[in-house]
Amino acid sequence: MPNLVDVNYNQTGQSTSTNEYGMREMQERAYEARDAQYLLLKAPPASGKSRALMFIALDKLINQGLKKVVVAVPERSIGGSFGKTDLKSYGFYSDWLPNDNYNLCTPGSDGSKSKVQAFKNFIENDEQILICTHATLRFACEELEESSFNRVAIAIDEFHHVSADVNNKLGDLLRNIMNKSSAHIIAMTGSYFRGDSVPVLTPEVEAKFTKVTYNYYEQLNGYTYLKTLGIGYHFYTGKYTSAILEILDTDKKTIIHIPSVNSGESTKDKHNEVDFIIDSIGTVERQDSDTGVIFVKRHTDGKILKIADLVEDSPKERDKIVNYLRDIDSVDDMDIIIALGMAKEGFDWSFCEHALTVGYRGSLTEIIQIIGRATRDSSNKTHAQFTNLIAQPDAADDTVKLSVNNMLKAITASLLMEQVLAPNWKFKTKLSDEDKAQAGEIKVRGLKEPSSQRVKDILESDLNDLKASLLQDPAMLKAMPGNVDAEVMNKVLIPKVIRTKFPELNEDEVEEVRQMVVTDSVVKNGQIKESGDKRFIRMADTFVNLDDLHIDLIDQVNPFQKAFEVLSKSVTTKVLRVIQDTIEATRIKMDFEEAKILWEKIIEFKRTHGKEPSINSNIPLERRMAECIIYLKEEKRKKMAQDA
Numbered sequence: 001m002p003n004l005v006d007v008n009y010n011q012t013g014q015s016t017s018t019n020e021y022g023m024r025e026m027q028e029r030a031y032e033a034r035d036a037q038y039l040l041l042k043a044p045p046a047s048g049k050s051r052a053l054m055f056i057a058l059d060k061l062i063n064q065g066l067k068k069v070v071v072a073v074p075e076r077s078i079g080g081s082f083g084k085t086d087l088k089s090y091g092f093y094s095d096w097l098p099n100d101n102y103n104l105c106t107p108g109s110d111g112s113k114s115k116v117q118a119f120k121n122f123i124e125n126d127e128q129i130l131i132c133t134h135a136t137l138r139f140a141c142e143e144l145e146e147s148s149f150n151r152v153a154i155a156i157d158e159f160h161h162v163s164a165d166v167n168n169k170l171g172d173l174l175r176n177i178m179n180k181s182s183a184h185i186i187a188m189t190g191s192y193f194r195g196d197s198v199p200v201l202t203p204e205v206e207a208k209f210t211k212v213t214y215n216y217y218e219q220l221n222g223y224t225y226l227k228t229l230g231i232g233y234h235f236y237t238g239k240y241t242s243a244i245l246e247i248l249d250t251d252k253k254t255i256i257h258i259p260s261v262n263s264g265e266s267t268k269d270k271h272n273e274v275d276f277i278i279d280s281i282g283t284v285e286r287q288d289s290d291t292g293v294i295f296v297k298r299h300t301d302g303k304i305l306k307i308a309d310l311v312e313d314s315p316k317e318r319d320k321i322v323n324y325l326r327d328i329d330s331v332d333d334m335d336i337i338i339a340l341g342m343a344k345e346g347f348d349w350s351f352c353e354h355a356l357t358v359g360y361r362g363s364l365t366e367i368i369q370i371i372g373r374a375t376r377d378s379s380n381k382t383h384a385q386f387t388n389l390i391a392q393p394d395a396a397d398d399t400v401k402l403s404v405n406n407m408l409k410a411i412t413a414s415l416l417m418e419q420v421l422a423p424n425w426k427f428k429t430k431l432s433d434e435d436k437a438q439a440g441e442i443k444v445r446g447l448k449e450p451s452s453q454r455v456k457d458i459l460e461s462d463l464n465d466l467k468a469s470l471l472q473d474p475a476m477l478k479a480m481p482g483n484v485d486a487e488v489m490n491k492v493l494i495p496k497v498i499r500t501k502f503p504e505l506n507e508d509e510v511e512e513v514r515q516m517v518v519t520d521s522v523v524k525n526g527q528i529k530e531s532g533d534k535r536f537i538r539m540a541d542t543f544v545n546l547d548d549l550h551i552d553l554i555d556q557v558n559p560f561q562k563a564f565e566v567l568s569k570s571v572t573t574k575v576l577r578v579i580q581d582t583i584e585a586t587r588i589k590m591d592f593e594e595a596k597i598l599w600e601k602i603i604e605f606k607r608t609h610g611k612e613p614s615i616n617s618n619i620p621l622e623r624r625m626a627e628c629i630i631y632l633k634e635e636k637r638k639k640m641a642q643d644a
Helices: 025-029 049-063 076-080 115-122 134-141 171-178 216-221 270-281 313-326 364-372 400-420 455-462 463-470 474-479 488-499 505-524 562-570 573-585 594-611 620-643
Strands: 005-008 038-042 068-074 129-131 152-156 184-189 209-213 228-236 254-257 282-287 292-299 304-309 338-340 355-360 383-391 426-429 441-444 527-531 535-537 542-545
Touching: 005 364, 005 400, 025 049, 025 216, 025 270, 038 049, 049 068, 049 076, 049 152, 049 184, 068 115, 068 134, 076 129, 076 313, 115 129, 115 134, 129 134, 134 152, 134 171, 152 171, 171 184, 209 455, 216 355, 216 400, 216 542, 228 313, 228 400, 254 270, 270 282, 270 292, 270 304, 270 338, 304 313, 355 364, 364 400, 383 400, 400 463, 400 505, 400 573, 455 463, 463 488, 463 505, 474 488, 488 505, 594 620
Parallel strands: 038 184, 038 209, 068 129, 068 152, 152 184, 228 383, 254 338, 254 355, 304 338, 355 383, 426 441
Antiparallel strands: 005 228, 282 292, 292 304, 527 535, 535 542
């Protein structure tokens, strides 16, 4: 199956080159905001957030009068990213030298008395740096007054684990510390999506943060080696274990994430699944007792492959292989990693070329973290690939509705990734023919620009989050394959999602956000080509001069339909029919807003074809227009009955 997303990058080297302090481009941008009391850093995996924190934290300790820094990570394995680091050799004025006694990312319970006591001792003594898990921070805070964090910087890695939900203890303690102490907060995340309907921070709290954003395109476009990224799907029938070898290229450095035991794709025996995958690749020669590395002789040519099993339940055995993986420095040290809940966020294997994930993942945050495992820059690769192996819907299966829903959600996740990975444009209103766009700009006639600071903030910081909400909305999911008119989707369905997500906006502000999110989505989903001194964009199979773009034209384009066109070429006609029938069975009810938009299109249809749209047509949009006529006749009948 072809990739749903293919992105090319320019290998400028800019994001990996360093300045006179040894800082990469993202780290330099973050360091410029080092004086902020509350700092929110959004940057992709592999952009160097750990080191960015070291630069900022050391400045707070040495130049800003803070006494201590607490670094909290979601799981122990990520703590290694904050170990002793030489920074002076590269031009910075201090090294990062945490005391091993206050690295609490060690074996044992995160809430153990010894770790909590060590945290309390740290607060009271002269040590300056402590590293712990989110859980240890939570447990320790339960035994400390908020005022204990006066003149302390708290850095929270993978900040999307925090939530504004009243039941989220980490979010709750953070708000209390902000309200009742002089603490500084440094929040870092590699995810642009909150992962659920609850925001990480309430708008009031988030407004206190200085935001530094480094986007995915800047990161990947600025690499030295990586040139292309592909995101694709492979559909299977039966058990995934029999299909995995169709897409597993054992010459590629690969992380395989097998499905959760609670998912429909799982065989319910995770260890047997690992054994099957290994046996399919080759014959086990031996397992190193010190490192846990499994040496496998490949069936095809006898080559010895090194495989890591992170599905292993024994903490002792798993710690062996985790420690080995942490110290990898050669491309030959590992070939394939098989994981379930591990090797996602914070896991660094820069040589990884292919992230192969079995089963639908409901969390956009999880998907982007998995893709991030393959998008690190490394001399052994010019292409990174994410492949999702998904069960193909079967009409005879009782779970067909669930299968179709999962397939649609998986595809929309790739659409969202395409939006995130594409170049960013600034959109401005085109006022006249002489009003020419600057570099990085696109001018659109009729486009409403932001009239308030709130709209500007949403467009600058929350556009990807809004797209995530759009692509997860049930009504939008049914509309995206093209069975709802594009204008109806853009002018009726999208504003409903915006009003739900941002209830504080007035109708003018909703329309400003709507126009910008639709324009941004259409342009990023389009294909821009240059011919002489003119630029053209391909929208809905037509090339349009960028100088002639009008918001009315953009509103007639379904920005998300391309993926479903790829899908229709990649599955059998029978499977496509199953997908369409399942969508039809949960069709969106007609309302007057949609009917008003469709009425002009019905008149045009009758003028062109000399007949009314047919309810039995094979074309979804024609059927929808026929339903519109039925709806309007029924509404007219009801009105006449009321008036009688």
